[in-house]
Amino acid sequence: MEFNILVGGEAGQGMDTISDFLEKVIKLNGYYVFSNKDYMSRARGGNNFTQIRISDKQLFSHSNKLDFIIALDKNTAEFHVDRLNDKGVIILDEGIKFEHEKAISLPLVKLANELGLSRAVGMMAIGATMKYFGLSLEGFERFIPTKFTEQVRNINIEAVKKGYSLIDSQYNLEKRNIEDTLLLNGNTAIALGAMAGGLNFYSAYPMTPATSVMTYLSKKQVEAGMIVEQVEDEIAAINMAIGASYAGARAMTGSSGGGVSLMVEAFGLAGIMETPLVVLDSQRPGPATGLPTRTEQSDLSFLLTASHGEFPRMVMSVRNAEDAFYQTFRALNLADRFQTLVIILTDQYLADSKVTVPSFKLDDLKIESHIADGKVLAKGEEYKRYKLTDNGISPRLIPGQVPGQVVLVDSDEHTEDSHITESAEVRIAQMEKRMNKLEMLKEYVEEPEYFGVESPEILLVGWGSTYGALKEAVETLNGEGVNIGALSFGDLYPLPTKKLTNYAAKAKVIVNVEQNYTGQLGKLIAQETGILMNKSILKYDGREIYGEELVERVKGEVM
Amino acid sequence: MLNINLYNSKDEIAWCPGCGNFAILDAIKRAAAELEIKPEDLVMVSGIGQAAKTPHYIRANGFNGLHGRALPPAQGIKMVNKNLKIIVASGDGDAYGEGGNHFIHAIRRNMDITQIVHDNQIYGLTKGQGSPTTAFGQKTSMQFEGVMQQPLNPLALAIAAGATFVARTFTGEREQLKNLLKEAINHKGYALIDILQPCVTFNKVNTFKWYKERVYALDSSYDPSNKAKALEKALEFGDEGIPTGIIYREEGKPVFEELHPVIAKDEPLVDRKWEVKNIERFLKEFE
Numbered sequence: 118m119e120f121n122i123l124v125g126g127e128a129g130q131g132m133d134t135i136s137d138f139l140e141k142v143i144k145l146n147g148y149y150v151f152s153n154k155d156y157m158s159r160a161r162g163g164n165n166f167t168q169i170r171i172s173d174k175q176l177f178s179h180s181n182k183l184d185f186i187i188a189l190d191k192n193t194a195e196f197h198v199d200r201l202n203d204k205g206v207i208i209l210d211e212g213i214k215f216e217h218e219k220a221i222s223l224p225l226v227k228l229a230n231e232l233g234l235s236r237a238v239g240m241m242a243i244g245a246t247m248k249y250f251g252l253s254l255e256g257f258e259r260f261i262p263t264k265f266t267e268q269v270r271n272i273n274i275e276a277v278k279k280g281y282s283l284i285d286s287q288y289n290l291e292k293r294n295i296e297d298t299l300l301l302n303g304n305t306a307i308a309l310g311a312m313a314g315g316l317n318f319y320s321a322y323p324m325t326p327a328t329s330v331m332t333y334l335s336k337k338q339v340e341a342g343m344i345v346e347q348v349e350d351e352i353a354a355i356n357m358a359i360g361a362s363y364a365g366a367r368a369m370t371g372s373s374g375g376g377v378s379l380m381v382e383a384f385g386l387a388g389i390m391e392t393p394l395v396v397l398d399s400q401r402p403g404p405a406t407g408l409p410t411r412t413e414q415s416d417l418s419f420l421l422t423a424s425h426g427e428f429p430r431m432v433m434s435v436r437n438a439e440d441a442f443y444q445t446f447r448a449l450n451l452a453d454r455f456q457t458l459v460i461i462l463t464d465q466y467l468a469d470s471k472v473t474v475p476s477f478k479l480d481d482l483k484i485e486s487h488i489a490d491g492k493v494l495a496k497g498e499e500y501k502r503y504k505l506t507d508n509g510i511s512p513r514l515i516p517g518q519v520p521g522q523v524v525l526v527d528s529d530e531h532t533e534d535s536h537i538t539e540s541a542e543v544r545i546a547q548m549e550k551r552m553n554k555l556e557m558l559k560e561y562v563e564e565p566e567y568f569g570v571e572s573p574e575i576l577l578v579g580w581g582s583t584y585g586a587l588k589e590a591v592e593t594l595n596g597e598g599v600n601i602g603a604l605s606f607g608d609l610y611p612l613p614t615k616k617l618t619n620y621a622a623k624a625k626v627i628v629n630v631e632q633n634y635t636g637q638l639g640k641l642i643a644q645e646t647g648i649l650m651n652k653s654i655l656k657y658d659g660r661e662i663y664g665e666e667l668v669e670r671v672k673g674e675v676m
Numbered sequence: 677m678l679n680i681n682l683y684n685s686k687d688e689i690a691w692c693p694g695c696g697n698f699a700i701l702d703a704i705k706r707a708a709a710e711l712e713i714k715p716e717d718l719v720m721v722s723g724i725g726q727a728a729k730t731p732h733y734i735r736a737n738g739f740n741g742l743h744g745r746a747l748p749p750a751q752g753i754k755m756v757n758k759n760l761k762i763i764v765a766s767g768d769g770d771a772y773g774e775g776g777n778h779f780i781h782a783i784r785r786n787m788d789i790t791q792i793v794h795d796n797q798i799y800g801l802t803k804g805q806g807s808p809t810t811a812f813g814q815k816t817s818m819q820f821e822g823v824m825q826q827p828l829n830p831l832a833l834a835i836a837a838g839a840t841f842v843a844r845t846f847t848g849e850r851e852q853l854k855n856l857l858k859e860a861i862n863h864k865g866y867a868l869i870d871i872l873q874p875c876v877t878f879n880k881v882n883t884f885k886w887y888k889e890r891v892y893a894l895d896s897s898y899d900p901s902n903k904a905k906a907l908e909k910a911l912e913f914g915d916e917g918i919p920t921g922i923i924y925r926e927e928g929k930p931v932f933e934e935l936h937p938v939i940a941k942d943e944p945l946v947d948r949k950w951e952v953k954n955i956e957r958f959l960k961e962f963e
Contacts, residue, residue: 299962313955317948318756320748337958339937342948344755349781353748356741360721360749363739364756365946386742477959482952515946516719516737516753517760523715525731525738528724536687536732537740 118173120250120288121182123197125166126189128156134262135187135239136167139246140471141260143171144300146252147293149473151176151585153466153661156410164192171250173293176472177437178585178664185249187242191215204287208245210238223283229276234269237276244280251289254281297476303467306438306474307397308333310445311369312341313477315484318366320346320357324376325409326465327399331371351376355383355396362392363526365488365515367449371397374416375406381423384458388428388551390526391503391511393452395445400464402659411659412465414581414632418640420460421610427548429455429555432610434462434581436566439474441467443482444607450485451561455554456513462609464632466661467582491519501533502526505546509553555611562608564616569595569602575675576624577603578617578650580638582661583630589664590671599676603630606638612645621648628652628675630667680709687732696847696873696884697726700794701733703850704763707857708736718761721750723775725801727767727794744774747782747791754787757944758933761861762789769799772808772828779830783837783866787932790860790867793830796875797882804878814881831910831923834868835903840926841867842910844919846891847874848884852920859922865931872918890914894921901925 124136140150148171156165170180181200186207188194194207194215201207201219209215211222223245229237240261247254254277261273301309308330311319321331335345344361348354354370362368372380377398387394398420402413420432431451435441445461452459489512494500500522504511511533516524525535530547532538566584569591579587587603594601602624604616621627629639629650634657639650654670656662662670683705691697708718718736722728724743731738737760741749750764764771771779771793782791799805804817808828815822834842841863845853853871860867872891874884898921900906906924933939 297963299959301962305962309955309958312958313952315950317945317950318752320752341954341958342938342941342945342950344936344938344945346755348748349777352745353778353781356745356748357752357755359741360739360752361756362752363749364753364760366752366756368752382742383745390741476963477955479952479955484950484952515757517716517757518946520714520716523735523737525740527732527738527740528742529740534686535738537690537729 119180120171120184121180122169122171122185122187122246123166123183124169124187125164125193125197128163128165130189131236131239132165132167132189135243136169138243138260139169140300142243142247142252142257143169144298144473145256146290147295148173148290149176149295150300151179151470151472153179153470164196166193166197176585178589179470179661180663181665185246187246188213188215194220206249208242208284221284228279232272232275232279234272234276237272240273240276241280241283244277245283248281248284249287251286251291253292254278298473299476300471300473301438302329302469302471303435303438303441303463304329304399305333306441307435307445307461307463310442311449312337312343313442313479313482314446314449315367315486316369316449317343318358318361318368319343319370320348320354320361321370321372322348322351322354322376324373326401326468327371327373327376327397329468330397330399351379352383355380356386359383359387359390359392359394362394363390363515365518367453368393369395369397369449371399373399373401374403377416377420384424384430385426385428386528387458388424388430389528389530391456391551392526393456395448395452395459395461397461397463399468400462402657408659410465412582412632412661413657413659414464415634415637415657416462417580417609417637418635420462421641428457428551429558430458430460430610431558431608432460432462433608434606435467436581436584436605436607437467438470438472440584440607442477446482453487454485455558456487456510457554462581464582487513489514491522494522499534500524502535503531503533503547503550505533505550508557509550559611562611562613564613565604565606567602567604567616567620568592570600572623573602573620574600574625575671576620576627577601577630577671578606578627578638578642579603579630580606580609583632586662586664586667587630590667593664593668594671601671609638609641612641614646617642617648618646626651626675628654630654630662632656632661678709678712678714680705682715683708683734683736685733685735689733690729691726692877694876695726696796696875697730697794699847699850699853700792700871700873701730703854703857704730704734704765706854707861711858711861713761717759718763719753721746721753721762721764723766723770725767725770727765728770730765744770745778746770747775747778750789751782751785751787754789754933755939755945757946758939759944763861764789764791766793767800768793768795768797768807768809772830776808780837783834783839785932786838786840786865786929788864788866790857790869792857792869792871794873795830795870796873796879798875798879800875800878811881817878829911829913830868830870832907835907835910835924839868839924840865840929841922842906842924843867843869843922844872845869846872846887846920848888849891849893849920852893856922863925865929887918890918891920892917894919
């Protein structure tokens with residue numbers, strides 16, 4: 118069972134209020150939601166829309182099908198009416214002149230004005246939608262925004278009920294019981310994962326689509342006891358976070374590609390200073406300003422080597438909101454363990470897609486702090502920040518915590534006691550000490566998730582946000598008898614290779630599926646394993662690939 | 677008063693003999709000893725440059741970061757552990773050139789940190805190019821036709837940006853230098869000391885003698901709380917004389933540490949206790 122609803126209009130018409138409300142009502146009635154936003158880079162005007170996909174099973178991707186459209190303006194009706202399926206309808210106010218057999222004109226504005234609140238049009242449309250799908254009215258009042266006054270609240274409640282009476286039910290979505298779930302977008306999941314993992318410092322500069330991570334953290338900083346600071350530029354953001362980490366905080370910064378480009382010099386600073394740091398890149402199409410409000414996976418190649426010189430780093434991507442929570446938590450632990458840089462890649466699609474996920478399982482999560490104390494020092498021993506150890510990881514003291522001991526960190530090549538050196542022997546020893554962490558990181562990377570038949574003829578490989586499309590496409594194609602499987606990578610560098618080499622050996626055709634022009638994962642795989650892609654399915658129009666689209670492209674380009 | 681030898685570093689100093697940096701290093705140690713700031717409670721933060729090597733030559737906590745980027749980590753450190761005393765030590769290129777944007781915004785944030793700028797009006801580490809404070813027309817190892825930009829006036833800029841402690845001194849005035857450092861450290865809020873120092877190798881114009889002949893200490897008749905007057909004094913530089921001392925001081929402006937509700941709590945952020953299950957109450961709104 119599956120339905121798709123589109124809510125569209127001009128920026129500023131309150132689409133977010135309508136879609137948020139509908140998503141919550143649908144969740145309350147026991148159905149899973151996947152909703153994605155498509156908006157233009159402007160605060161007013163344009164055509165913005167949200168697509169809400171509904172199912173009785175967990176969803177991982179959006180769909181291009183439509184059963185129902187709420188059109189707040191004429192453009193929405195004209196742009197999307199052709200995507201409606203046979204039974205589909207479009208509801209709109211009678212004041213919008215749009216003649217179409219699928220159009221249901223309703224006196225939304227007139228009735229809203231009668232209620233004394235012209236903005237209640239949205240609530241009335243919500244009521245009509247609920248009725249159309251046969252969703253129960255029970256309990257919806259809790260979702261009326263609490264910021265409203267009592268009077269406005271009552272009018273809104275009345276408007277939903279009025280809308281409910283305007284049309285007939287076409288479907289009957291009865292209330293179901295589902296497991297404990299959460300409804301949230303990828304950026305909120307990242308923020309929550311970081312908070313759970315003990316994040317207490319986040320410095321950043323606003324940039325779409327990373328901003329909402331910071332906004333959520335900022336809203337919660339007092340309650341959670343964190344510092345969330347908006348700074349003058351991304352260079353300050355990362356350097357401040359490194360300073361905070363040196364002083365003992367669990368620190369993170371985040372931006373989109375343009376801002377991350379500015380941070381690059383300090384990646385190496387975290388590397389040579391051996392200061393734990395997590396950097397989030399919420400990707401959007403570049404280069405330069407690119408398509409600011411759309412999606413792409415084109416920063417992978419850039420981040421694998423960004424910054425001059427050589428130092429150990431880990432690069433991971435998140436695949437969906439659920440994964441984003443756990444991986445961000447894990448990133449903070451790994452940065453702390455290896456005293457180095459961990460980069461998390463997400464993108465606009467995940468940032469803004471809201472999805473129903475199983476409630477997070479907290480019992481298995483453990484914050485691993487690797488800050489040492491005075492016990493690591495023998496009596497009379499002077500602390501050395503870069504002491505050579507068996508595995509290259511030096512005990513990390515933080516300043517001001519151990520009487521008589523000082524902590525010096527340095528961006529120059531340095532001796533064990535942190536002083537500037539030109540010595541060839543020391544250089545070699547410190548390089549090998551740092552780079553050994555990369556070897557150790559290989560033991561900690563997680564293998565990609567595989568779905569499909571055990572011996573696939575066609576092997577798709579992808580990373581990050583294409584998870585949902587890969588999963589859905591493989592299920593569909595397997596259902597049609599196609600011998601296909603897919604690997605969805607989360608961790609990217611060091612590249613986990615076990616499953617890849619196993620399935621690649623079985624497959625006749627290997628195809629990388631990526632939201633970029635150059636096939637960046639394909640290149641990484643070739644570089645690390647020598648395995649070459651036979652075909653590529655690439656997309657760089659700023660719109661995320663979805664399951665049905667991938668099925669068509671596999672059929673058209675691979676089979 | 678603590679023993680000054682507590683701050684002695686074992687590192688070998690790479691500055692030229694006769695460099696003004698030696699006087700600054702000595703003044704920092706004496707100020708810290710007299711104020712009884714233990715080495716483990718002091719953090720020296722720097723960017724890159726000759727001056728930025730200072731953290732290596734004093735036994736204290738230290739963060740020798742990237743060129744121009746001393747202020748962001750300094751503020752990050754202070755936010756996380758407000759009990760630490762922070763001194764940012766960098767040169768005119770680091771502080772006013774590469775780090776110009778951070779300079780303005782650190783003043784706006786007004787954290788309780790002290791920034792000293794070893795201002796020799798030239799680039800030392802990269803061998804003699806013009807800096808933001810090099811005089812107009814001065815020929816350098818890069819500006820062969822002379823510097824064609826007007827020099828920056830850091831004191832006037834700091835006052836205009838809202839700094840609450842702005843001072844100038846000269847490495848030839850060692851007692852004044854040390855005393856100003858103590859005043860700056862004790863000042864609640866961001867404090868700037870622009871320290872004029874000769875570069876014996878690369879600046880043959882602004883020599884020890886050149887400064888010595890021009891500097892004059894502001895006497896007790898000068899009121900540093902008068903902002904308009906302070907701006908006037910800040911603009912005085914060159915053959916007509918260079919005033920030294922506290923040019924501008926404003927008391928009572930709130931510091932970031934007091935305004936930020938998390939930092940304002942008793943315990944510093946670094947001592948925050950946190951468990952995974954604390955996230956549960958934040959998840960409720962998404963259920």
